Amino acid sequence: MGFDPIRAEMRFGYGRSPVIGAPTSIDAMLEGVAGPDVMAERFAIAPFEEVRARVILRRALRKQIKATDASQAERDAAITEQKALYKAAYQDGLHWLRQTMQRRVWTSTGFRERLATFWGDHFTAYGKMQVLRAGTGPYLDEAIRPNLAGRFEDMLIAAVRHPLMLHFLDQDKSVGPNSDLAQKAAGRGLNENLAREVLELHTLGVDGPYTQDDVRQLAELFTGLNWTPHKGAIFRKRAAEPGAETVLGRRYGAAAEIAPVEDVLRDLARHPATARHIARKLAVHFVADVPDRDLVAAMEARYRETGGDLVAVYEAMLRHPAAWRAQAGNIKRPEAFVSSSLRALAVPEDVLGAWKSGRINRQLRQPLARMGQPWQRPLGPDGWSEEDRAWITPQGMAGRLQWALGVPEVLRQEVPDPRDFVEVALGPVVPERVRFAARAAESRREGIALVLMSPAFQRV
Amino acid sequence: MAQGFSRRGFLLRAGAVGCSAAASPFVTPMSFAATPWDNRLVVIILRGAMDGLDAVRPWGDADFAVARPGLVAGRDAALDLDGYFGLHPALGALMPLWRAGELAAVQAVSTPYRDRRSHFDGQDLLEAGGMSLAGGVKDGWLNRMLQGVPGATAQTTYAIGQESMLLTSGAAPVSNWAPDVDLSLSAQGVRLLEMTMQDDPGLAAAMAEAVRLADADGDAVVAEDEGERMAMMQGKALRGGKGHLRIADFAALQLREAARVASFSIGGWDTHVNQANTLTRPLKRLAEVILRLRDGVGPKVWGKTTVVMMTEFGRTVRENGTRGTDHGTGGAMLLAGGALRGGRVYGAWPGLAETALYDRRDLLPTSDVRAWAAWAMRDAFGIERSQLEARVFPGLDMGDDPGLLL
Structure with a gap:
């Protein structure tokens, strides 16, 4: 078993498209990860700077609303403006959901889009206040997408230093107990949240060789990491805990600056436990819940040999026969189910592009939540479950069927003939039962839904 | 065709x-006739680590107010439970239940989980019900309880909500549904x-x-x-409405009919920052859910109902630098229902003096949260103690019978 263009699309991309060709080789798949980010340019998402600008504006409006010397009219105007601000943030979030879907529908480098999703999930972060809620899209474009083909440590540093991550895991609230800031402002202290998740989720893994003391010392090393709405990411010397810290037995410089933080992150990224954690997680995500041991071992070895060169690790996966096994693999998560449906239907760019936010909400955001995967809102920083059983539930299946039956509402134009659609979505080896169902369906609407609900479409 | x-x-x-x-x-x-019991059990998982010290405040402990200068305003007589403990104001709507003996708390409980303080592992262990996560997790304790019950069908138990829960996963049939x-x-x-x-x-x-x-x-x-x-x-x-109330309504609908067990989650408890505000919303939701369940099932069924509310661990005794609390160890669980011998705070109180704390930072657990769930199931469904200690909660010592239910 080895490379197969159909499987490359189904298992390592967002599925088949009637208008975009499949990759022709493993080399092409890997080159597609490294080239210019065509999709991010064509379906742009705003820079995080714009999200920050909203935080600034919100602060100003809050001040105005609470000002004792303001007139009622001034206060009312500020309240109205604040509502408009929240609405704009909400609408941006929906627009960026649409842009993400467009990228998946129109990409000719599907593996790249899947990797962007995988790593975005690995480094889960979302806004915990209204104006930051849409910030995940910009964060992913800045911290994750530019690093898909680099070293893991560079992505780690970019994610950990990003304002949205600092906000999400409370790093922006953490102050070294013996820092200048703590001396002056009583009641400010250490927050371990980011340090803990970096060890548990991002690098070593929950079974990794670290202790509560490592968590605390890493948290103390992190104390300078912060951001401001005006400047973005900063290193705040006044909040940094003085003195050296020891993490996993290694001492990191006493200087309150960014260098020791980057040092510790690079060391964590290159740690053998991280190699194992990342190799396994990639294999589980792309191939199967219980991946071939030899496949994981090959990826782990490549990771260690190259110091976490991600393309080399991807290549180790794609060159391994177990990655291409014919047996059906993972169930698509709801997001991939919806994206690959839109791609198979080749929903025209301008149709999706013309949707107003209400429609994006009804046709994409709400259905994803019903299927069990609310957009960019997993329960916690551990992201979405990799286990098939988390998704194969009556509730999840009902959500998928409901969405699949609503395809005519998505297209608002003639629905394709299910007999043709089944070949596009699954071909060239279509299970006879699915082909029969597509032919025997009472209506086009049900025929399309039956194809989308078939195990051949849902399991890759 | x-x-x-x-x-x-x-x-x-x-x-x-x-x-x-x-x-x-x-x-x-x-299958309606085959329903194994008449009593009802509702298990609510409070995801994110509810601060038990803030929900059920130990005012009688002099160290409490000292540990949390920025978190708790004054003591409110209307929320007093037993002269020592008092409810959080956001749970105030449940005071009538307390007076009627239909609400109780257990203080200083925990799972066997220690030291790592990860939500995800903590919740997994809470739902898996064993001594540790070593060796992997394949099913949840509520499901294992059902595995030993002849006549338990998919309609006996409902896992409600959009996520799937480990608690109810396993070989026994369970219905999973989100009512939207x-x-x-x-x-x-x-x-x-x-x-x-x-x-x-x-x-x-x-x-x-x-x-x-x-x-x-x-x-x-x-x-x-x-x-x-x-x-x-x-x-x-x-069809609109608040998600948590729709869930309560659906649970009540099923419990009035063939269902005997229902389970769902309420999130939002991870109050690292500005807890005085952030804890209010989930507590209010929880109170609304309890009242809605009570009203939904009606007095007859409510009289046979026990609601168990549990969380993965407690939070630090001292408030942190951001007017919140961090992940801790011992916490509180809440119980409600007409079947309950309520109106009291169960559990041994270890005190908040620094020397009494676990790791000098957390409330010391004095009982296993699983033991209380086990007694509730023993009393409500007559599950044998030996079954509970060996199969449902492997490694658990249930201790003395607290007489939890009437």
């Missing part, structure tokens, strides 16, 4: 390969769906159960004509 088939065929076939549809009403119409889904397709469509899935038992079983539940919770799945089907599917999207 359009004659001689029905949903029943789908369910029968899916039932033959999967577990959850095996007990569908189309297959075993007598609706399906509508032709009889032919149902039949063809069955056919395409027949080689994939997992998908087929989940789909069959989805069809059954969608059929049961309001509108029938199979509709007469295409226009009607489209209209129905668009109509359901307009």
Whole structure:
């Protein structure tokens, strides 16, 4: 078993498209990860700077609303403006959901889009206040997408230093107990949240060789990491805990600056436990819940040999026969189910592009939540479950069927003939039962839904 | 082709390969009569680590106010429980239940989980019900309890909400549903769906159960004509309401009928920052859910109901640098229901003096949260202690009978 263009699309991309060709080789798949980010340019998402600008504006409006010397009219105007601000943030979030879907529908480098999703999930972060809620899209474009083909440590540093991550895991609230800031402002202290998740989720893994003391010392090393709405990411010397810290037995410089933080992150990224954690997680995500041991071992070895060169690790996966096994693999998560449906239907760019936010909400955001995967809102920083059983539930299946039956509402134009659609979505080896169902369906609407609900479409 | 088939065929076939549809009403119409007990149990998982010290405040402990200068305002007599403990104001709506003996708390509980203080592991262990996560997790304790009950069917237990819970996962049949889904397709469509899935038992079983539940919770799945089907599917999207109340309503509806066990989660408890504000919302939600359940099941069923509310661990005794609290160890659990011997705070109070704390930072657990759930199931369903200690909660010592239920 080895490379197969159909499987490359189904298992390592967002599925088949009637208008975009499949990759022709493993080399092409890997080159597609490294080239210019065509999709991010064509379906742009705003820079995080714009999200920050909203935080600034919100602060100003809050001040105005609470000002004792303001007139009622001034206060009312500020309240109205604040509502408009929240609405704009909400609408941006929906627009960026649409842009993400467009990228998946129109990409000719599907593996790249899947990797962007995988790593975005690995480094889960979302806004915990209204104006930051849409910030995940910009964060992913800045911290994750530019690093898909680099070293893991560079992505780690970019994610950990990003304002949205600092906000999400409370790093922006953490102050070294013996820092200048703590001396002056009583009641400010250490927050371990980011340090803990970096060890548990991002690098070593929950079974990794670290202790509560490592968590605390890493948290103390992190104390300078912060951001401001005006400047973005900063290193705040006044909040940094003085003195050296020891993490996993290694001492990191006493200087309150960014260098020791980057040092510790690079060391964590290159740690053998991280190699194992990342190799396994990639294999589980792309191939199967219980991946071939030899496949994981090959990826782990490549990771260690190259110091976490991600393309080399991807290549180790794609060159391994177990990655291409014919047996059906993972169930698509709801997001991939919806994206690959839109791609198979080749929903025209301008149709999706013309949707107003209400429609994006009804046709994409709400259905994803019903299927069990609310957009960019997993329960916690551990992201979405990799286990098939988390998704194969009556509730999840009902959500998928409901969405699949609503395809005519998505297209608002003639629905394709299910007999043709089944070949596009699954071909060239279509299970006879699915082909029969597509032919025997009472209506086009049900025929399309039956194809989308078939195990051949849902399991890759 | 359009004659001689029905949903029943789908369910029968899916039932033959999967577990959850095996007990569908189309297959075993007598399942109502087969219901194993009359008492009801509701388990609510509070995800994110509820601060038990803030929910059930130990005012009688002099160290409490000292540890949390920025968190708690003054003591309120109207929220006093027993002279020592007092409720958080956001739980104030539950005071009438307390006075009626239908609300209780247990202080200083925890799972066997120690030191790592990870939500995800903490919740996994809480739901898995064992001594540790070593060796992996394959099912949840509520499911294992059901595995030993003859006559327990998929309708006996409902896991409610959009996420799937480890607590109810396992070999025993459990219905999983979020009450905001609706399906509508032709009889032919149902039949063809069955056919395409027949080689994939997992998908087929989940789909069959989805069809059954969608059929049961309001509108029938199979509709007469295409226009009607489209209209129905668009109509359901307009039904609004608060998610947590819809869940409570659905639970009440099922518990009034054949269901005896229901479980769901309420999130939002991870109050690292500005807890005085951030804890109010989840507590209010919790109180609303309890009252809605009570009203929904009616007095007769409420009298047979026990609600167990548990969280993965407690939070630090001292407030942190950001007017919140961090992950801790010992915490509180809450109990409600007409079946309960309530109006008291159970559990041994270890005190908040620094030397009494776990790791000098957390409330010292004095009992295992699993033991209280075990006694509730012993009392409500008559599950044997030996079963509970060996199979449902491996490694648990239930200790003395606290006389939890009436």
